[in-house]
Structures are given as structure tokens and as C-alpha cells.
Amino acid sequence: MLLTITTTHSPATELGYLLHKHPDRCQSFSLSFGQAHVFYPEASIQQCTAALLLDVDPVKLVRGRSVRLEQYVNDRPYVASSFLSVAIAQVFSTALAGRCKDLPELVQTPLPLVAKLSVLPCRGGESFLRELFEPLGYSVSAQGHILDEQFPDWGQSQYFTVELQHTITLSDLLSHLYVLIPVLDDEKHYWVGDEEIEKLLRHGEGWLTSHPAREQITRRYLKRQQRLTRLALAQLAEEDNLDPDSTEESHAEEEAAVEKPISLNQQRMNAVIAALKQSNAKKVIDLGCGQGNLLKILLKDSFFEKVTGVDVSYRALEVAQERLDRLRLPRNQWERIQLIQGALTYQDKRLNGYDAATVIEVIEHLDLPRLGGFERVLFEFAQPKTVVVTTPNIEYNVKFENLPAGKLRHQDHRFEWTRQEFQIWANKVAERFGYTVQFQPVGTEDPEVGSPTQMGVFTK
Incomplete structure (x- = not known):
């Protein structure tokens, strides 16, 4: 060989x-x-x-x-x-x-x-x-x-x-x-024994945790031994929870505190739901769903036939599942929802087949060099008919009295764009992948600095 x-x-x-x-x-x-x-x-x-x-x-x-x-x-x-x-x-x-x-x-x-x-x-x-x-x-x-x-x-x-x-x-x-x-x-x-788990974790460090096929990889690598597979997957899940996502809850609370005086999150959710219904999207996938804020609203609305949440953090998905469990919906309604662990910068066939994808306050958490990978995963490979993207408008930050000058709304934000920067990016993506895009303000619009959140609705 x-x-x-x-x-x-x-x-x-x-x-x-x-x-x-x-x-x-x-x-x-x-x-x-x-x-x-x-x-x-x-x-x-x-x-x-x-x-x-x-x-x-x-x-x-x-x-x-x-x-x-x-x-x-x-x-x-x-x-x-x-x-x-x-x-x-x-x-x-x-x-x-x-x-x-x-x-x-x-x-x-x-x-x-x-x-x-x-x-x-x-x-x-x-x-x-x-x-x-x-x-x-x-x-x-x-x-x-x-x-x-x-x-x-x-x-x-x-x-x-x-x-x-x-x-x-x-x-x-x-x-x-x-x-x-x-x-x-x-x-x-x-012979494959417990020491093989250590080899897998060592050589899989940095990529296996977020690989879409990690369960198949783990099962086959360990010769389909169920006990070893369970142990390895448990350790991978634990590693996932030890990454920066473990601080997501506290950071999210900080961002919510900044935006709470104007009830921005509720206005954002309302705008997204309206855009989805206007596009007649029955099957919706929420990319970077976090702890399930949008999923709860989608699941309670019978207009939506299939709802899927995707996030790289196992901890966030666990919290989302706990929140969804509290809805106490009829048993037949649970068939409409599923949660998937996955990274948004890796091609994943599980993302295909949806009428619409929502990307709510997510892109600003990606390093700019990885944004191109995300664009291909969503617009080139998954290709939903509608994509709804929201992101903060950095120009509006001066209006938040409890946000220090020059500070971003969330500690994990890699960037926050002006209205012009967001529109330049969105128009390039739309042209490259065969979409059209329309822009909508979310929240009360200030004549000088615009609205607190900017939303782009891509259609194919």
C-alpha cells in the first residue's frame, strides 16, 4: 500500500x-x-x-x-x-x-x-x-x-x-x-481496548468534537464496541462543554441586560417570525439556536410543521431541551422538533431540505476568516429558499446608556457591523450564491444611527 x-x-x-x-x-x-x-x-x-x-x-x-x-x-x-x-x-x-x-x-x-x-x-x-x-x-x-x-x-x-x-x-x-x-x-x-479511546481523543483533538459524523467515526474507530463508544462520546461531549461556550450563559445575560430596556429580543423574534410566515416557510432550521429562544416560539405556532435547532454547544442544546420540555405540548407535537449538535462552518447534509434557515445574532460570533466557510455551508450546500439573518448595528450602541463607549454588546462578539458593512456583505453573498436580499430594521429606528438590530432576508 x-x-x-x-x-x-x-x-x-x-x-x-x-x-x-x-x-x-x-x-x-x-x-x-x-x-x-x-x-x-x-x-x-x-x-x-x-x-x-x-x-x-x-x-x-x-x-x-x-x-x-x-x-x-x-x-x-x-x-x-x-x-x-x-x-x-x-x-x-x-x-x-x-x-x-x-x-x-x-x-x-x-x-x-x-x-x-x-x-x-x-x-x-x-x-x-x-x-x-x-x-x-x-x-x-x-x-x-x-x-x-x-x-x-x-x-x-x-x-x-x-x-x-x-x-x-x-x-x-x-x-x-x-x-x-x-x-x-x-x-x-x-485488539481494541480502553487505551484506544485515548488515541482517538488525542488524534481527534481540535476537529472530532464538532465533526458532523463524529458518532460514526467513534463507533467504527472502536470496532463498534458499545461500551467503548459510549465512553468516548461522553468524553467528547465533556470536552465540548469545556470550551468557551461554557461561558455563553453569563455573556448572553450581559447582552440581554444591555438590550432589555427596549425589549429588543422580543421585537427581533417578532420580526423573524413575520419574515418566515411571509415566505410561507413551513420547515425551519435555526442555525446557532443557543438555548432555544426562537425554537420555543416556532414550536408553539402550528403554522410551522418542522422545527430544527442546530448548535455547536452540547450545553446550550441541553438547556434548550429543558426549556422545550416545559412547554408540555401534546405528544404528537414533539415529532415536529429536533435538536442537532454541529458546527456551522462544516458541510452537513442534515442541514438540507428546509424551506428557511434563521441565523439570529450568530454571524458576529464567528471569526471573520471562518465566515466564508459558513457562507458556503448555508448558501451553497444547504440552499434553503429563504434565509433570515439578524446582527447588531454597531452604530446604535451609543444609545445604550449601560454599554461603555467602544465596547461590543457581547464579550464573544468578534465584530459588530455598521449598516453599510452588513449590506455590502449581504449583497456580495446574494450575488455569489444566486439569492436576492432585502433589508429591514428591527426596533425603533433612529434618524442618525438607524435601528438597534439589522435584518437581511435572502430569497432564492
Whole structure:
């Protein structure tokens, strides 16, 4: 099995420093199941490719065990599997850990990288392959292979030649491959115990918690052992609650206190509901639903047939569920509501199929470099017919007597836009993704600084 990693970073040969393998030498490493070889098919200033060739010895796999036919007749020596993950961990251990003594600053630098796997089993098909890598930002190219060229009627196999392209740190690329290759194979060649949870959490740090397919990844990585899967998912949920979202409640209270004198939240909710009804949206998804303020109103209104809330914070979703439970609606009404944990900057098929999406006081919580990812997730991939976006109008902040000069309304706001800035952004998004947008003030409009909240209604 062969893995190649190519970069056009300049100078491209610095890839050798990150991998701790010199481009001018071919090196071999003895593993418990065979040999690993590292070499460079090309190494120039403009482009450099490192290759990891794994030679699995079938005899070593069965030595000392009772022999069965399938232990000799299988695809293990020829396809990417947990054997390759182990080879990555042993041969590229320093790169996987994100260490480089000679070029430490390069470790944290996103590089243009292309990883190619010559034969990768995708048990779940190409769609599952894309579900795993595309939310992480990869451009995925997959070439399927038929079962037998002499008998094309037998159809396609589950094997693909796969190319993954991304601008990313090398350690992140290796971590993704280490975890997701055996997930795609849906098998591991060694015993899986409690220590495997620690490996998953360590190599999944920073991306697995918010991955849309994290439950499938966890289940397959742990060989579908229910006890281990439950423990791992519980720890992932706990990590999620330890991030900055844990302070969301106190910050939200601060923002509410600023806006309370003018009852802005109620006016905002009324404006959103009116926009949804005007567009005749029956199925609504609230992105960044928080603790469910809008969900409660939608669920109590029989006009809306399906209501879904999405948030990255498990804690916020728990609070939202508790608040919804207090509504004491008839049992058949609960079929209209669902809550989903997910990050708004990752493509997620669960967001598809809605008449309208609401994004209420959310975009200002995103770092500006991540706003482009959110735009694609919502307007390019999910494509609801109507999108309602509200965001603070920073010009109006001078009217809040209890807000110090120069301070934003919420400690977690990355920015707050003027009316002109919001309209420039919204018009660009609408033009790029084939929508039209209309702007509406929310709250009493001041002749000089406008309304406290600005709302854009996108229609397709």
C-alpha cells in the first residue's frame, strides 16, 4: 500500500524537515507486520513528494496463531488500513505530534498539501468518504475500481484511489489520516481496548468534537464496541462543554441586560417570525439556536410543521431541551422538533431540505476568516429558499446608556457591523450564491444611527 504527500510550499523540500526524513535517502523501518519504506519520488524547490510504502508480510500476521484460510487470502497487504495508521504513528511520529526542532514555526503553518492513497477501502462508498473528509475542508477526488476487469458486469468494488487536497498543517493531515483510514476500512488488525479511546481523543483533538459524523467515526474507530463508544462520546461531549461556550450563559445575560430596556429580543423574534410566515416557510432550521429562544416560539405556532435547532454547544442544546420540555405540548407535537449538535462552518447534509434557515445574532460570533466557510455551508450546500439573518448595528450602541463607549454588546462578539458593512456583505453573498436580499430594521429606528438590530432576508 502506498501513501504519498506532496507540497508546493516554497521551498518544498522543507517537507523533509517536518517528516524528519531526508529527501536524498531511502529509509526502511521494520514493523511487527512487515516493512515500511520512505522515499521521495521528487524533491525540488518548487514541488516535493514524500512516499510511505508499506509492505505487509502475510506470514507475520498469522505466526503463532491458529491458521484460517481468510488469514492468508485477504486484502490486507494491498489496501490502506489500520496497518498504515500504525506505520504513520511509528515512522512519522514527530510529524504526527507536531514537533520539528529545526523549523518549529513551520509546524503551525498551513501548507498546500495533497495526500494520495493508491488503494483505499471505502466501506460505505464514495459518499461516506466525502462525509468524512469534506467537512474538514478537503477537496476530494476518488477513482473507483471495478471488481474484475475481465468481468466488468460484476460491477464496482469498494476500493478507490483517493486524492485529498487541502491547505493545512502537516500534523493535522496525518492526524486525519491516522483516524479516518481505519474508519473507512471499518476494521482494525489489533485488539481494541480502553487505551484506544485515548488515541482517538488525542488524534481527534481540535476537529472530532464538532465533526458532523463524529458518532460514526467513534463507533467504527472502536470496532463498534458499545461500551467503548459510549465512553468516548461522553468524553467528547465533556470536552465540548469545556470550551468557551461554557461561558455563553453569563455573556448572553450581559447582552440581554444591555438590550432589555427596549425589549429588543422580543421585537427581533417578532420580526423573524413575520419574515418566515411571509415566505410561507413551513420547515425551519435555526442555525446557532443557543438555548432555544426562537425554537420555543416556532414550536408553539402550528403554522410551522418542522422545527430544527442546530448548535455547536452540547450545553446550550441541553438547556434548550429543558426549556422545550416545559412547554408540555401534546405528544404528537414533539415529532415536529429536533435538536442537532454541529458546527456551522462544516458541510452537513442534515442541514438540507428546509424551506428557511434563521441565523439570529450568530454571524458576529464567528471569526471573520471562518465566515466564508459558513457562507458556503448555508448558501451553497444547504440552499434553503429563504434565509433570515439578524446582527447588531454597531452604530446604535451609543444609545445604550449601560454599554461603555467602544465596547461590543457581547464579550464573544468578534465584530459588530455598521449598516453599510452588513449590506455590502449581504449583497456580495446574494450575488455569489444566486439569492436576492432585502433589508429591514428591527426596533425603533433612529434618524442618525438607524435601528438597534439589522435584518437581511435572502430569497432564492
